[in-house]
Amino acid sequence: MTSNIRIIGGSAHPEFTDQICGHIGVDRCKTRLVRFSNENLMVQILENVRDADVFVVQPSCPPVSDGILELLITIDALKHASARRITAVLPYFPYARSDKKDQPRISITARLMADLLETAGADRVLTMDLHAPQVQGFFRFPVDQLKAAPILCDHLRSTRDLENYVLVAGDVGEAKEIGGYANRLNLPIAIVDKRRYGDDEKPRAVNLIGDVKGKRALIVDDEIASGGTLMEAAAFVLNRGAISVEAAAVHPVLSGAATSKIASSQLASIVVTDTIPLSPEKRIDKIEVCSVSQLFADAILAIHKGSSISSLFH
Incomplete structure (x- = not known):
């Protein structure tokens, strides 16, 4: 065939x-x-x-x-x-x-x-x-x-004890897509109410819908570009009582200084797929790659x- x-x-x-x-x-x-x-x-x-x-x-x-x-x-x-x-x-x-x-x-x-x-x-x-x-x-x-949700969810289940996790949407627009992850992993959801002004790629979180206090937050998005949304959401949920924060995204665009931001951030890890090649300098320890x-x-x-x-x- x-x-x-x-x-x-x-x-x-x-x-x-x-x-x-x-x-x-x-x-x-x-x-x-x-x-x-x-x-x-x-x-x-x-x-x-x-x-x-x-x-x-x-x-x-x-x-x-x-x-x-x-x-x-x-x-x-x-x-x-x-x-x-x-x-x-x-x-x-x-x-x-x-x-x-x-x-x-x-x-x-x-x-x-x-x-x-x-x-x-x-x-x-x-x-x-x-x-x-x-x-x-x-x-x-x-x-x-x-x-990519089935592959990312399988990886998360096999590498983590998800008992005390909560899924976090980095903005309201991502809330619908995160529902598929929540159903697969049987986890609660929280949503960061984020506002972006102009083209400066500096989103600002203003509110949190849901509860992350005392939980491990897992931020889910379709891509990580400059890392602005992710960094803002990570800092916000930690300030709201999350004990740790991780992330999962399909497309690791990682433009500009995104990799260095991730390396120096409070993010424990990021799970991505290989839809986009990662250059050697972007293959830092915090990034886990699942092949699709x-x-x-x-x-x-x-x-x-x-x-x-x-x-x-x-």
Whole structure:
């Protein structure tokens, strides 16, 4: 069933692509990426992909713009090489947080990414934990969104005694998503009422809904970017009586000084997935990584075989 499947890995996260290929039992399709002196890129597919079912793995990570352009060029090359179907596998979707027009005269860039992928020739998208579920509606072709909650919850159950834990949503917007974790772990919930003013990435906690006094707080979010939300929430719950604080997040963006903030903070640990590669300087002792490559491999095989992947969403 895998004779006509091709897995292509962009330059963003080759280790993740190799893990997927290992789970499926295929070799990575060979490609060549050339950066010319004028900064233009060329992608060449070095194997026959005519009438093949091709999956291009490329999460959004620095350098973001180069990665997006490499992805689009690769998809276009595959289209003109007569690939039967092209699936963009985007473990972390580019510009996922730009999902609405919340300021005058700005782009809804997540919608633009959907248009660019369609124009390049993608037939479907496979991703994980979109910042906002409505991003799926920006596409005019199928989008499968996997969820990391089962894997993160299994890891937490196997490595911690969760008897005295309380789940904490870093802001009101995360409260709905944290419900899935609460149901799986059978834990109570608290919500930090946080306000953000302008674009300074300095959120301010003003209230706490729920009780954390005398408990171990576990802050859950879909991603950690600059770390501002996480640091503010961690300090806030500790001030409200929590005896310790940990965190779990799907996408370890860790932009700017986020890693150093975490290293010097009162956070005991952070559990993340490998949707985004962690550079050596970001692999500090406080960060635990759970792989979601098996889940993506299972989804890719289900798409290739034409079978349902609904069970993987849960």
